[in-house]
Amino acid sequence: MSGNFQRLVVIGNGIAGTGVIENVLAQNKPFKITVFGAEPYVGYNRILLSDILSGSKELRNTLIKDGEWYFENKIRLLLDNKITAIDPVLKTVRDADGNVTPFDKLVIATGSNPTVPDLPGVDKRGIFTFRNMMDADEIITFSKGRHTAAVIGGGLLGIEAGISLANRGLHVTIFHHGDRLMGQQLDDEAGLILKKELERKGIGVNLGHSAVEIIGNGSVEGIAFSNGKAYQADLVVMSTGITPNVDLAKRAGLLVARGIIVNDFMETDHPDVYAIGECAEHRGKTYGIIAPIRDQAKAAARAITGLNDFKYEGTVPATTLKVAGIDLVSIGEFLGNSPGSESLVYSDRGTSKYKKVVLQGNRVVGAILMGGSADHHWLQQLVKNKTDVTLFRDSLLFGETQDKGSRVAVLNDDDVVCGCMGVTKKTVVGAIQEHGLTSREEIGEKTKACTSCKSCGPLLDQMLQEVLGGDYVPVGEKPKSFCACFTCTKKELVAQIRTYNLKAVSEVLAKLGNGRGCTYCKPALSYLLSEIWAGNQREERGAKFINDRVHANIQKDGTFSVVPRIYGGITSPNELRKIADVADKFRVPMVKITGGQRIDLLGVSKEKLPLIWAELGMPSGHAYAKATRTVKTCVGSTFCRFGVQDSVSFGIEMEKLFEGLHTPHKLKMAVSGCPRNCAESYVKDIGIVAIQSGWEIYVGGAAGMSVRKGDLLATCKTNDETMRIATLFLQYYREQGNYLERTYDFVLRVGIEKIKRELLDSESEKTAVLLEHFKLAKLAVTDPWKSEVEKPFHATQFMELAVTNG
Amino acid sequence: MDEMVNVGKCQNIPNGEGRKCTVKGEEIGIFNTGGEFFAVANRCPHEGGPLSDGILLGNEVVCPIHSRKIDLKTGRVAKEDLENKTFEVSVKNDEIFIHP
Structure with a gap:
């Protein structure tokens, strides 16, 4: 400790080192941070190196943080300054200039070095590795005026380098010692498809070629291979693997195997010394990908600041390669050759589409996606969560979108939906909203989307559906009339009822x-008129x-x-006595406890109904009507030791507020006092679930002929807010729902995203109008039993x- | 069989609804389809639903239990090989009479 501050030293200024610093800063603890970078650049995103090489990006587009960030956060950044020694006992590091810097906590994030095979002639001019900005600069400079490039190594990095060089206009050939490309990520079939795709881009691929000698006089002129063949080349990029950069750690006496050995908090065997990223070895694994860094950085930072509350527990390797049209994802155990594993495969060499899902028992353990990566995140979640996929095994290959119906939701605003015309999702959605467009053709007129090859048509339909919700009419279908007795739609009918001031069904x-x-x-x-x-x-x-x-x-x-x-569902001895007396007096044949936490008197003749109501003196439960039913509750925080909110009071308040309102179909509700969900809120038309910080509102749930978990409409902090949004949903359904359409059909038809847009903007005029309508409807409510x-x-x-x- | 039974005033059965009555132990449904009155045996020939509680569509009543449609003039059950008993109805001085 130095004064009130701890001194944190980070060796390495890449994504990993910067990640730790960000996580430490986020906790606002007193740290003085010093970062050493071996390269003369402010930290850049190494993944984007291939974009630099291809010329599509410049250094400034790849920076992780700019100089200002270091300045604002008072971080001492020492660039072009390699650490030469660590003393874990005295807790100091020594840099290339000989300066000694003491630390309280040290993070080693030195990444990895390219492996260069020891070939004769490998030191000739024109032989490059491709690992850092300097490499990229040198390759670019050297490539000028040269025509033929060779890449040795057909792994991920080699292929990226090859594509980048081809984009620079060089004639590129990739030589790979193995018999398939990207052996770490692809199986034979996928490797074959990738090879074909590369060849289509004019990049040569030679498999089974192990280089034995670099030929040339001073500069490289060609390469000789173990199979006796030789090829001419002006420039050679060596991409034959990476090795964790562990020299420093080894010399400091830290425990090192392939990488620096760390535990789940990314601690090395020396207290206060941590290692993360490609140089670290966790549970026997080192990673050469970016995915683990996020969690590793978080675990390390929370250990460094003393919280020790987040463990890094390993990462399912997942690689995505997205270079000029080749869309490729590889997850986990993609080969599917371990005992007991099975593979589901879809392969189309003609269009270069390949999809493989590897199962072990009922669980997905790996996948390869080529030519379409929309299900990437879904599959990764299935692997990570060890989800039992028995029930949808037969649709696994068709993806999550098969279940959820929409590909649009997984697209980002800036994603291009029409490749021919380069139109983004944002542009299309904006045009639909702004101009009230209803068809592909209209979208085409406004945005040019879908005016060339038209393959994005179905996607545009989905976007229309998403934005327009229930108003969307599929191509070739006429808007549906109210029923066979009418030629007009419901919308038109409502308008005419108002115009002609029609007050009765017969009219x-x-x-x-x-x-x-x-x-x-x-x-x-009858319902529509009462609603209007x-x-x-x-x-x-x-x-x-x-009824x-x-x-x-x-x-x-x-x-x-x-x-x-x-x-x-809260009753009292007096109420129960009254019900019992009535049942006795009128000789009710059956008295039953209902699923909705109330009591049903069955077998009463029509003539006796008014007498029983009068005797009971209780309000109608509307169990017979298309109306708001009961609000099922659990005892919540009133009695339950797990309850986090007062579900009983909230449920009663909600039932009283919604009582007596008719709806397009019956509407069941529940309020649960915690996510254990004892009131079954997830499967109600409106289900409220208490969480520590307030309430969640689910809508469109069902547990009848259909079983469906409701969609989360909103998470609210206060009772008032929760009630307001539940009320808005109720009224929105009362107005927009079709008669006999339960909320689970309604929510699917309209789309939860549209419902959210319509209801969650508390400033919007629409919500104010809905609340006003609700108030009017509520004013008209009388208890039907009492009235009769x-x-x-x-x-x-x-x-x-x-x-x-x- | 000229006997007629008075089942009360027309206004006891609102337009578009039915009511039941029991004549000599037989349950009969009487319907007002818009000024015109009909009477049929009140229990649906399908499974005994009370037809007087059904919705009227023109001259048909829809049984509230399983939605069988019964023609009030002929007693025929739509789409089924079933028939219901019908009764002649007459109205005199605003009183409804059934001919059982």
């Missing part, structure tokens, strides 16, 4: 429909299903069931007609 049918109606549209219109006129419609009971005429659920024998409202008891809608509604002289 709508007579004026706009076929006059007769059907069992769908009569109840649907919020209580000011003219009720025609005959247009409603019997809604008599506020009870008809049973197979023509009797009815009575379910009084029990808010949140006090003043029957029709004198004989519940009665049998009296017969005289019969």
Whole structure:
């Protein structure tokens, strides 16, 4: 310790070293940081070296951080300054200038060095490695005026170098000692397809070629191979592998195998000395890829600052190669040749598409994707999470999009959707929104997308669907009419009902429909009119299903069931006594506890309904209606030792707020006091789940004929916010849902992303209007049982007609 | 069989609805299809649903239990080889009479 500060020294200024520093800075702990970089550049992203070589990027486009960042964060950056010795006991490092710098914590992030085979003539002019900025600069300079380049090594880096050189206009041949390209990432078939793709780009590939000698007089002129062949070359890039750069660590006496041995906190065998990135060896593995660095840097930083709360536990190797049209991903155990493993393979050499998923038992352990990498992240998650894929094994090769329906969601805003015209997703989505476009053709007029080869047509359709939600009409389909009794759509119908001020179902049918109606549209219109006129419609009971005429659920024998409202499933001895007394008095044949945490009195004749309601004195539970049902709750923080929020109070409040509102189809709700989800919120139409910091709102869940987990609509901090968004969803569904369309169909039809856009912008006028509509609807609510008891809608509604002289 | 049974005033059955009554132990459904009245045996020939609780579509009633459609004039059940008993109905001085 020096004063109040700890001194952190980082050797290596690449992605790994910078990553540790970023993680340490994020914790705002008092550290004085010094970084040593061997190269004379502020840290750059080594992965982009091939872009430098091909000329598509310049150094300044590849910097990880600029000079200002070091200045602002008070980091001492010493460039072109190689560390020559570490003393882990005295805790100092010595640099090339002989200066000694003390440390409290040391991070070694020295990366790796290219391996250069010891060939005769390898020291001739024109032989390069390709590992750093200097290499790239030298190759570029040397290549000027030269025509033929050879790359020795057909691994990932060799191929990238080869493509970059070809982009510079050189005639390139890749020589590989093995019998397939990228042996670390590809199997034979994929290697073959890649070879063909490279050849199509004019890059020669010679497999089974081991170089034995570099030929030339001073400068390189050619290469001789062990198979007796020799080829001419003006320039040679050696890309025959990398070796972790461990010299310093070895000399300092640290434990080193292939890399510097570290534990899960990236600690070496010396206290306060850490190693990360390509120079580190963790659980017997060294990595030559960028993927592990994020977690390694986090683990190291949190150990350095004393938190020690994050372990690095290894990385499933995953490589992506994206160079000029070749899209390639390799994950985990891609070969599929270990005992018990099985491979699912799709191969199309004609279009260079290859897909392979390797299974071990019911789990995905590896994959290769070529010519389309959309499922890259999904497959990687399956491997990482060891997901049991038994249920969708047969669709694994078709990808996640097969399940979720949309490829659009995985695209970034800047991704090009129309390759011919170079139009991005952002441009298309923006045009659809701004101009209200509804077809491919209209998108083409505004953006030029899909006006050439038209292969992006289906993708544009998906984007239309995503943006327009329920208003989207597929190509070749006419907008659906309300039902067979009408020629107009629901939207048009609503507009005309307002225009003509139609207040009763019979009026709508007579004026706009076929006059007769059907069992769908009569109840649907009843609902629609109540929704449009919020209580000011003219009720025609005959247009409603019997349940809604008599506020009870008809049973197979023509009797009815009575379910009084029990808010949140919380009852009391008095309430239970009252129900028991009623059941006794009216000799109710069956008393049943329902799935919705209430009590059902079954087998009641229609004539007795008003008498029972009067005796009960409880509000209607609406168990018979297309309406908001009960709110199921768990005891939450009131009693449960795991509960994190008061689910009972919230559930009761929600049930009272939504009570009595009719909906396109029944609407079930639940509030769970913690993610254990005892109230089954994930499978409700509106399900609220408590989390430590507030509530999550799920919508479109189902556990009936369909089983579906709801989509997360929002995560809210306060009760008010949660109630507001749940209310918005309810009202949005009341207005936009089709009659008899449950929320799980509604959410899929409209799309959760569109619903989020419509409801989550608290400033938008749309949400204010929805809330206003909700208020009006709520004002019109009366308890149907109470109303019928006090003043029957029709004198004989519940009665049998009296017969005289019969 | 000229006997007629008075089942009450027309306004007891609102337009577009049905009501039931029991005549000599037989349950009968009476329907108002818009000023015109019909009567059929109240239990659906399919599985006994109470037809007087059904939705009316023109001169058909839809059973509330399994949605069988019964023609109120002929008693025929749509798409089934089933038939329901029908009764003659007459209206006099705003009173409905059934001829059982």
